Amino acid sequence: RVNAILRALVSDPVDNLMIEELNSNHFEVSYEPTIDAETLKDKVKIFDVLVVRSRTKVTHEVLEKAERLKIIARAGIGTDNIDVSSAKEKGIHIVTAAGSSTQSVSELSIGLALSLTRKIPFLDRKSKENIWKKDTGTELYEKTAGIIGFGRIGYATAKVLKAMGLKVIAYDIYHNQKTMEEIGGSYVSLKDLLEKSDIIFLQATLTDGGAKLISKNELGMMKRGSYIVNTSRSEFIDGPSLLQALKDGKVAGYAADVTWNEPPNNEWENEIISLENVIITPHIGAQTVEAQKRVAKYTVENLIKKREEIGL
């Protein structure tokens, strides 16, 4: 059957391929990658589809104005920028591009881990200041990596860590024995993971119960001088407690692709970022040529599947 043309608002920056794919699949696209919250509330009412990444906050207020909206497409994975329960109440469907950035995010995790343990960004900064500083680092070989959230990204990272000679343990609320056996690792409790890991990778999905998984108490259980790499969400960690642990040397270093506010805008957050044993990248986990193409492809494929499923 011939599909009707659906009006789609793309309210975050996306690869050109996404716009092309939408245009050639019966969507009429309005591309407004820098739209602010107020303008979004004004404009959203005429659209059938809203395509977002993580910048746009799809709040209850936005959804109240979205009279025609049928599908929200998250061109990525985490849906924590969408008021999922309000969307559900209004019968609005949500599709994602799950799996599109697995490889990119896990490669970034490994990069952040090596950058931390060998102080690569710090020593590069020194070299640029004409300071020839031979700081000592630590090897990852034969250390224990603790993965919190052993899903797609956790598994992809674990495969590389295993090849690098690390022992892998993981904490997850869901167990996938098959993939765990494949990397020769084991599931442990959060307490065991905190006590045994030399480097912790936060790769869980933020769900309702997940916030503040690592507060003062949990930081206290960690091995002195261990590292944390976070490519998932900052909400998992209590920021002020982390700041203290970094200053005390309890945590030797923190590398993250996410901050509590994006961009960061409060005092303790900026203080964390300013520390020499902290590395922050501006949420670039999926920011590769390959992942963006995959995001475009998977998002549009899932949108088409959903519109067919609901007969739109």
Ligand code: NAD
């Ligand atoms: P996934 O669904 O394959 O895996 C997530 C895992 O986390 C699952 O195994 C789930 O059971 C587990 N989990 C959920 N809540 C938990 C909790 N409270 N405690 C322990 N484990 C928990 O997802 P994925 O594709 O591997 O992505 C993981 C996360 O990475 C995403 O949700 C997103 O937040 C983040 N991400 C970041 C970027 C980036 O640009 N930095 C890009 C993509 C994804």
